[in-house]
Amino acid sequence: MLSIVNSCCCLGLETHYVRVEADVSRGLPAFNIVGLPDAAVREATERVRGAIRNAGFEFPVKRITVNLAPADLRKEGSLFDLPIAIGILAATGQIPSTIIPRHLFVGELSLDGTICPSPGILSMAGSIGKEHPQKIFIVPHDNLEEASLIKGVDAKGAGHLSDMIGYIRGEKELPAAADIPDFELQPEPGAAAHLDFADVKGQQRVKRALEIAAAGGHNILMIGPPGAGKTLLARRLPSILPPLSREECLEVTRIYSVAGLLPKDHPVIRARPFRAPHHTASAVSIIGGGRVPRPGEVSFATHGVLFLDELPEYHRDVLESLRQPLEDGIVTVTRAAGAFTFPARFIFAASMNPCPCGHLGDPGRECICTPHQAQRYRSRVSGPILDRIDMHVEAPRLELRDLKAEKKEESSQEIGKRITKARQRQRERFQGAAINCNAEMQNHHLPRYCPLDNNAKELLYQAFHKLKLSMRALDRVVKIARTIADIAESPRIEEINLAEAIQYRCLDRSLW
Ligand SMILES: Nc1ncnc2c1ncn2[C@@H]1O[C@H](COP(=O)(O)OP(=O)(O)OP(=O)(O)O)[C@@H](O)[C@H]1O
Ligand SMILES: [Mg+2]
Numbered sequence: 457m458l459s460i461v462n463s464c465c466c467l468g469l470e471t472h473y474v475r476v477e478a479d480v481s482r483g484l485p486a487f488n489i490v491g492l493p494d495a496a497v498r499e500a501t502e503r504v505r506g507a508i509r510n511a512g513f514e515f516p517v518k519r520i521t522v523n524l525a526p527a528d529l530r531k532e533g534s535l536f537d538l539p540i541a542i543g544i545l546a547a548t549g550q551i552p553s554t555i556i557p558r559h560l561f562v563g564e565l566s567l568d569g570t571i572c573p574s575p576g577i578l579s580m581a582g583s584i585g586k587e588h589p590q591k592i593f594i595v596p597h598d599n600l601e602e603a604s605l606i607k608g609v610d611a612k613g614a615g616h617l618s619d620m621i622g623y624i625r626g627e628k629e630l631p632a633a634a635d636i637p638d639f640e641l642q643p644e645p646g647a648a649a650h651l652d653f654a655d656v657k658g659q660q661r662v663k664r665a666l667e668i669a670a671a672g673g674h675n676i677l678m679i680g681p682p683g684a685g686k687t688l689l690a691r692r693l694p695s696i697l698p699p700l701s702r703e704e705c706l707e708v709t710r711i712y713s714v715a716g717l718l719p720k721d722h723p724v725i726r727a728r729p730f731r732a733p734h735h736t737a738s739a740v741s742i743i744g745g746g747r748v749p750r751p752g753e754v755s756f757a758t759h760g761v762l763f764l765d766e767l768p769e770y771h772r773d774v775l776e777s778l779r780q781p782l783e784d785g786i787v788t789v790t791r792a793a794g795a796f797t798f799p800a801r802f803i804f805a806a807s808m809n810p811c812p813c814g815h816l817g818d819p820g821r822e823c824i825c826t827p828h829q830a831q832r833y834r835s836r837v838s839g840p841i842l843d844r845i846d847m848h849v850e851a852p853r854l855e856l857r858d859l860k861a862e863k864k865e866e867s868s869q870e871i872g873k874r875i876t877k878a879r880q881r882q883r884e885r886f887q888g889a890a891i892n893c894n895a896e897m898q899n900h901h902l903p904r905y906c907p908l909d910n911n912a913k914e915l916l917y918q919a920f921h922k923l924k925l926s927m928r929a930l931d932r933v934v935k936i937a938r939t940i941a942d943i944a945e946s947p948r949i950e951e952i953n954l955a956e957a958i959q960y961r962c963l964d965r966s967l968w
């Protein structure tokens with residue numbers, strides 16, 4: 457007897473529909489699955505056999521062939537276990553097949569029949585809501601809350617194969633997504649909530665630059681001697697970013713879901729991500745990739761912060777492959793199975809010392825590097841990468857008077873208030889356009905959103921000529937000036953805003 461069960465899987469962030477065909481016939485006992493890679497097949501047969509027996513059903517001593525169609529789709533993972541088990545049980549008449557076609561099933565089985573959570577449920581639910589809204593989506597019970605984030609999807613959660621069978625036999629109900637209260641947008645303190653700008657003494661210039669970066673979504677590089685507080689400052693960046701919107705939460709959650717990184721008790725990511733991969737991390741872990749393409753750190757940082765501490769220490773190929781996400785807000789990973797695109801729109805923050813010993817230009821201590829050593833160290837960060845970083849700011853050694861000052865430093869909450877206002881101005885400006893913040897403006901948007909008067913234009917030409925700024929750098933200067941004007945609650949970009957923005961592009965000229 458042949459039975460057909462609908463299922464789906466996630467490749468990259470895309471959902472693909474899979475038909476699981478189970479045929480049970482007389483003949484020499486065998487269990488073959490076609491349409492899966494070799495190793496996965498062996499494991500799936502063992503799990504399905506064990507789960508069916510331990511749930512109290514009979515595993516047929518017959519010739520079983522399971523086909524996963526379409527054959528050309530590269531299927532990965534263990535989430536076809538459940539549909540395979542249901543197919544075999546239906547084909548042997550142990551369960552009725554009447555209601556099966558109305559459903560889509562995914563889930564990994566353990567040997568005792570428990571249905572274990574799977575990655576990518578949110579992506580699949582999103583796609584089913586659009587393409588098969590009339591179907592009921594059966595997910596592992598632990599993924600039910602995740603599936604319920606998508607409105608218009610009729611999802612039910614199954615925790616054990618025997619519950620599943622009870623449901624198909626019409627003896628039992630399964631918990632439905634609708635039973636879970638609607639996910640409300642409660643901004644959540646990030647993992648770094650206890651980090652506050654009030655703890656950082658002095659460094660007003662760097663703080664100002666970080667405020668601008670947070671307000672307009674700009675990238676920032678901090679350069680300075682050891683112990684100046686660069687790492688300290690960067691870790692506080694999320695504390696001044698506004699809370700995520702519902703759409704942003706869903707987008708971030710989708711990425712973590714596909715990578716199987718959602719904490720079990722925590723199906724929605726509500727805090728802005730802060731990712732700080734170590735400099736020994738491989739290009740695949742930062743950019744994404746692998747046999748089954750998985751998003752990397754640049755995607756996990758979406759709508760949050762990607763912080764690369766000690767920038768020149770990262771592998772060259774890592775730094776070079778940052779070009780695409782920095783420019784386009786997406787990352788494309790090409791593999792045998794095809795090209796996969798993941799979102800990668802984040803605030804890029806980086807820190808570095810000016811030379812190997814760290815004290816070049818430090819009035820407090822002498823640099824012991826040769827000019828050649830210093831030059832070689834800095835050249836590890838290539839010009840094209842530097843050009844893509846909007847702001848370069850110097851973090852000098854703390855002065856004694858800053859250390860002694862008993863002055864109360866401004867808290868993250870106070871800074872955050874100005875940022876919320878500046879973001880509000882940006883939302884109003886970009887209404888109807890697919891732009892969230894100033895940094896996301898394309899070059900062709902500038903004349904419309906950032907008109908400059910003659911004095912400002914003249915200043916810009918001077919900067920181009922005297923500071924030898926590139927065209928890309930000029931565009932970035934204008935966007936930063938727009939953010940500075942937004943913080944100052946000024947509708948126009950004033951000369952003084954532009955002058956401040958230009959300052960953040962001077963350092964690379966003097967050091968590189
Ligand atoms: N501005 C500051 N206010 C308060 N504490 C500071 C400040 N700057 C540095 N510190 C102290 O010095 C320590 C080192 O700072 P941090 O690690 O941020 O330096 P860094 O600039 O990243 O240095 P490196 O270049 O060596 O990585 C911090 O843990 C903190 O205790
Ligand atoms: Mg540091």
Ligand SMILES: [Zn+2]
Binds near residue numbers: 816825830
């Ligand atoms: Zn040095």
